[in-house]
Amino acid sequence: MSVGRSGLDMDLELLKTYCSSIRPHGTIIIPIMPFYSILGKAEETMKQSELNIIYQSIGKESKNHYDAPLHFWIKARQMIKKLVRKKDRWYWHQQHPFTYKWFENNSEEMCNSWKRQFNIEDFELPLSHENCRRRQFSTIHLDNLINYCKRQEYNPVLLLMPMTNHLLKHFGNGFRDTYIYSFVNPIANAHQVKILDYMGDKRFITDELYCTSLFLNRQGAQLFTKQVLNDLNITAL
DSSP: OOOSSSOHHHHHHHHHHHGGGSOTTOEEEEEEOTTGGGOOSHHHHSOHHHHHHHHHHHOGGGGGGTTOGGGGGTTHHHHHHHHHHSGGGTSSOSSOOOOHHHHHHHHHHHHHHHHHHHTOSOTTSOOOHHHHHHHHHHHHHHHHHHHHHHHTTOEEEEEEOOOOHHHHTTSOHHHIIIIIIHHHHHHHHHHTOEEEEOTTOGGGOSGGGBSSSSSBOHHHHHHHHHHHHHHTTOOOO
8 A cells, every 4th residue: 555645545445446456365554654543535635736637637437536546546557567677766766875964854844744734733742623533534544444455355454664763753652652553553453453563663763774764765665575574474475
């Protein structure tokens, strides 16, 4: 599934689109990013200009999928194959040029951006009324996504993504309980779904593994993917 700001509702639509390519009893990895619990609806997290471009690409015949802009990526598999062949385009950089100061600034910029986007004053404070409303939508979307996986006899797994120490230090215990664990744990327990928690994992906090304070570079992605597959006892794709 995606790790962008598309929302869990569009992740479900993406899964429905490509489910025919998934083998029976396949594992569906659902990444949980720091603010997924308050993303709400896709229309609330993406700019209207972005939605308009995506909606136009969908076409009138797919009007019923207007709540699923990820249908824009209808040729996603072909794009991925192309990128894999051209290794130098798979991630931004072959070598890591960034400094400690760059990561510090990047993590500050990310946190300030999230605070503006979700109108948050302090990450350690309880959710605002508006973000509680968003949480309700996100809970429904994640529940729907897992239910769909179960109906299709897939094996859903919730994956808490790693990040650099620069960003991690902004997210204290209060943040993690409020924005992440109070969101995923009840749903995982209700559906008996496994959670793989790599947030704060010391194996994946060093700068050399990242192209931003949040997103892994090629080296980091390879190491992380290998570890996830190993933890899931998956030996071949």
